[in-house]
Amino acid sequence: MNILTDTLAWLTDPSHWTGPAGIPTRLGEHLALSGVSMAVAIALAIPIGIYIGHTGRYARLVVNSANLWRALPSLALIGIVLPFTSAMDPQLGFKVYPTLVAMVVLAVPPVLVNTQAGIAGVDRDLVEAARAMGMRERQVVRQVELPLALPALDSGIRSGAVQVVATATLGAIFGSGGLGRYLVEGVAQQDDGMTFGGVVLVAALALSVEAGFVLLQRGMKK
């Protein structure tokens, strides 16, 4: 019961809702880190996914390596990137960059694989019909394949986003901002209220991201 009251006390303390270490700021950092890396990952993965999905070229190679890529563990990945970024920039290279790079690297494969599968999964008869109507390849992609592949794209972006939100949390271990800071600091200072408050915030964020994309997908299927 102590944990519950400690957590509630921590979460409802007005001083935790203002300032540079306040919840809105940390949430903003978390969302900014996640948003930037998702934007980069999407910009890289969707065009490639469309290309291989539409042409069928390199499909096996790309999908197999992307599947392997997905098994990369996030913490170790940040650890591998860190020595390189810190060699380039001794200040930020030890803080935000390794996490950002790892987040992009982890978000590309799910988006890529799902885009490819979505595009390649469009009924070939439809594509042939579109061609027979005189559509050019570009139009086939834009007007037929892409709209039909949207639910698949959404689920790829969803997997990527959930992974990215989790990795942003881990970034706190390496001195980047975000809600993970409450976990790292709470554990270090043995402050159960802060630790558990952080758990509530991080879990709520991850689950709302997931739920948001699920709802979006439902909307698309209607």
Place this chain on the structure above:
Amino acid sequence: MIDWAWVGDHLDDLAWRTLQHFLFAAIAVAVGFVLSLGFSIWSLRRPRLRAALVTASGVLYTIPSLALFAALIPVTGLSIVTAEVPLILYTLLIFMRNILAGLDAVAPDVLEAADAMGYSGRARLLRVELPLALPLVIGGVRLASVSTIGLVTVSGILGDRFGGLGFFIFEGYRHSFPTEILFGALPSIALAILVDLALVALQRRLTPWAAAQPAGGRIGPAGAS
């Protein structure tokens, strides 16, 4: 960039942390497998229970690992239980999806034939359904092992007694010492690859009739992070 003298001085530590890493992962995968097998069999012909269990394990899977480790500290302290429970919970979704998919894929004709031959429900499950589901089940073991080996590093948040090779990532960061970080991160990935290769070999042996399935094919996001 790499300080080889440090590596030479710490070979013992590296070996011991590798062993710790392997053991932490092995315990979680074994316990997770037994639990999931139980849940899968229990819920196989109870659609509502099955949906509830899969949803619950999916929700747990979505929660970032750092939060799940931290969540248990106020409850079970800085102990092996706190290190193992999240690892076990993350395997549940992977195992249940694979075990249930394997059991679902058994052809109705096969089940009817087994029934006609007089198999009881339990004997049919043990001697017909589970053996046929084996390729997907082992696929689940591969995926769960690789993902768990990745996650063991995060348990380093619980202090120096935990984390396996992840210990070096945490300590290396505290000391701003890239060599140590790399020698935590790279061997942990190598361990995952080795274990996966060993499981592929086992898979070929146990189910020579099924071509080895690529890891990562059965589940959306590969590992919790």
